[in-house]
Structure formats: C-alpha cells, structure tokens
Amino acid sequence: MHTAETTPLLLAVRDLNVAYQSKVVVWDADFDAPFGQLVAIVGPNGAGKSTLIKAALGLVPIASGSVRFFGLPYAEVRHRVAYVPQRESVDWDFPVSAVDVVAMGLYRRLGWCLPVRRRELDLARAALVKVGLADYASRQISQLSGGQQQRVFLARALAQDADLYLMDEPFASVDAATERAIVEVLRELRASGRTVVCVHHDLPTVPEYFDHVALLNMRVVAQGPVSSTFTAENLRKTYGARLTLLEEAAQAVERARVSLQHREER
C-alpha cells in the first residue's frame, strides 16, 4: 500500500482544456484527488464531468494542460488505475458471460496473446462474490438487469486491484439493492486505503456517500471536503439560478448539515 507521504496526489489535473471541434467542454480545469477518500465530481448535464475523466485517461484528446497520476504520466502507471465506463457505453447483447467480462480486468496482467486461464476465472468469480453476483457468473450479460450489469462493471474494476478507481456514473439508474452494494464496496475500498473518484449526478446523496467533492461546470467551480465545499452558495455558482435545481440543492445542503451534525455527535 502506498501512503499519503509518498504519493500526496493520486491524480493531479492542471489547466486542462478539452474541446470537441470548436465547442469547449472543459475549460482550465484544476482537479486533485486526495489519498484514501471517496471523491464525487458533480455538475449539471453537459458540464464535462465524464469528459474530465476520459481526458485524464487519454480516451479523448486534450487541447492543453497536464495530467499526472501518482506524479507520473498515465502510461507509466496504468496498472494502478482502474476505470469504470458508463454502463451505456458498451453493447450488452455482446456474446460474453458475466465472468468473462470481469476477467477482462485481468488482461493487462496476462499480457498479449496469452489465453484466460482457470486462475483468472477464479479471481473474476471472487470479484463477483464481492458485489453479490456469485450465482450469475456464467449468465450471458444480456440476461442481467441494469443494476446487475453495473455491478459486473464494478467487479471488473475490483479484479484490476488498483490504487485509484475512476468511475463514470456508477449510480446511474440502478435499483436500491445495487446502490447499497456499490456504496458498501466503495467504503471497503476506502477502508483498504484506495481512492475512488465518481462522476455523480444525484446531489442529495453526496454528503452521505462522499468525503470530498468537486463542483464542475466546464471549469472547476469549487473543490474540497464535502463539509466546507458542498454549500448552497457553491451549488448556485455551479448550477446557475434554475429554480428546481436550487430547491434540490437546498435540500441537499440541508441533508449535508444534518449528516455532519450526526457525525460530530458521534
């Protein structure tokens, strides 16, 4: 395990600019992921949340700026970073089983051309157990529910056994059981000294699930501990003055206040 002293910043994004054609999506973004925390990236639709993660991983071209993982370029530390794409990014009718998909997380360790063996399949099954899908290993992936598919993706990331996890909307349209399972896995990861960065869309659950938050709307409006950063003022700056969003934000902030009180009382 790598301690906070040796790796002060697991992910440091500086002055990042990303544009699709002439449309700027991410503008002058600075983002840090502190060690051993659950980090949420929130912001309105089209704010560039997913793009920020994809650009950091080199999946979309960067116009300018720098990205460092553990102080190094991404290519040198791939094995320490696991990525969970949005569920909709793949074709779930593809002819593979759940355990096949999870084993894909182990391909880098296997290297080119070597086939998947029993050892990898056993590791993949163990990862499926952790997300509560032990009985679904040999199911074809189209026969899984949306929440189960999301958990398969999570299991694949767990199989990668990384230090930093980047997840794109893991809670998007999942059932309550899946949401609980994911939260549990995230907390276990934190307890074992891993860091998780989630693109997140559901404001009310931010204080409950996350320690650290970055508010993004093309540029990073604010980032820091949830207790000091997740405020009505910052949310207004991020989301603008749209009425429904402000109401939602007010509720979220109220919940944050209450849950922080709880923590202090404990």
Add this chain to the structure above:
Amino acid sequence: MNWTGLDTWIVITGVLICMACALPGTFLMLNRQSMLGDGISHAVLPGLAVAFLLTNSRDIFPMAAGAVAAGVLTAVLTQMVQRFGQVESGAALGVVFCGLFAVGLILIRVASDKVDLDADCVLYGSIETAVVDVNLVPRVAWISGGLLIFNALLIAFFYKELRLAAFDPALATTLGFNANAIRLGLTVVASVTTVLAFESVGSILVIAMLVVPAAAASLLTHKLHWLLALALVLAAASAVLGHIGAITLRRFVGGLFGQSDLGATSSAAMMAVTAGVLFLICWLVTAVRQFANRRRVARDSHRS
C-alpha cells in the same frame, strides 16, 4: 448429377474461402463494422489499379499489397471523416468507399488499354475456371487453404484482445491494448482476405461470407466460441450446398423453360444465395423458438 474431379475442387476451394472469410467477418460484426467488408471490396479497386500501373504486372504480391493499402486507407479515412465531419460511422464509410471506388474506376479506364478487367469476373469471380490447373492441387485451393490457416491462427492468438476491443474499446485502451490499433489490424486481415478471395470467387461471395454466416450464427448462440464455430459450419455448408445447387438447379430451371440445360450458372453466386437461405432458416428457427417460449411463459403465468 454428373460429379467430376473438378466439382470436388470447386467445393473444396469454396469451403476454404468461405470459412476464411467467416472468421474476420465474425469480429467485424461484433465491432459493428459489417459493412466494412462491403467497403473494402469496393475500395480495393483503386489499390489494385495503382499496384498494376506501378508494377505493370498482375502478380499476386503487388495486387495484395495494393489491396491491403487500400483497405487500411478505407479504415483510416472512415475514422477521419467520422471524427472531423461529425457523421455517423456508416455514413462515413459510405462516403469513403464510394469515393475510392470511383477513383478506381477512373484509374482502370486510364489503364484500359493495358488491363482487362471483366465486370462479371469481378462480381462473381471465376471459381469454375480457377480450379482448372495443371498441378495436382489447384493454385486457388492452396491460396484459400493458406488463407484459412493464417486467419485461424491470428484469431487464436489474438482472441482475447479482439474480444476486448470489440466489447469495450475504452477499457481496452486504458489497459494498454490500443483498441484502434486492434481494429485496424482486423481491417488489414479483412483486406488481405478480401483480395485473395476476390480473385477466385468474386466480390459478391466475399461480402456475403464476411457478413452472413456471422449474422446467422449470432441468432443461434450467445457464446463467442460457439459463434465462431457455427459461423464456420454455416460458411462451409453454404459452399457445399451452393455448388450442388448450381449444378442441379440449372437442369431443373432449364427443364421449366423446355430446355435440357440452362448452360453455365455461377457456383460462387449460388453459394452466396445459399448463405442467404441458411440465414433465413436460422432466423425462422429463432422466431419459432421465441414464439414457443413466450407462449409457455404466458401459459405458466396464467396457471399460477
């Protein structure tokens, strides 16, 4: 039916070629790039023409090199048109291969005094004359056998990588398996296959075999290794049944019109037709099975 040694060689060559096409075709389908086979088979034309104009020979190596270059150019240009023109991938491919095909036609027109390129020969190939050979084993049989082994070995070696790049290109790239490179590699294999098969069986059969066996097999199974196996079986069956169909149907159809024999029918074209018929059968089987399943589920839920 009058079966000769020639018929045996036509069937053997057909089976080998069809199976060789079905292998990369299955992964093209999984990449949602099935039309790339169609695109490549058109786009190789300027590649062949340029290779001919440069080397002044119709030897297999310059031809293959030209075709592969054209195939790669198709894939790269398609990606560029898609990215910079912001159009859907099918539209991008359409623009690119029609453009390249047009260039190819112009080049062939320019070189028309030097090269004879018969339209029928391009479309249907000439498997019947290709197997007429002075050697014990005809050259086309060697080529198609070699091609099948080459494709099978490549897919055996890169099975894991091809599956990963087809299912989740983003994950593949973050793991260090560059998905674009793997897809481009598949395009190269498809180009080589297309041009080698082109010579003997023509473009229609190549396009059909890149797409149809994989599509039919995908109706029957949800497991990738079975998908590949079934695609191979369906490809081989299309070749065998196609040739038998070609030599029996022409008598039958000829009889309908009061003639003893309709003359030449193209075996390659019949193989493509047979593949279509096999697809239809697979589709019907699946539809009936789904219907029966739904009835059973409905009945069970009614009872309980």
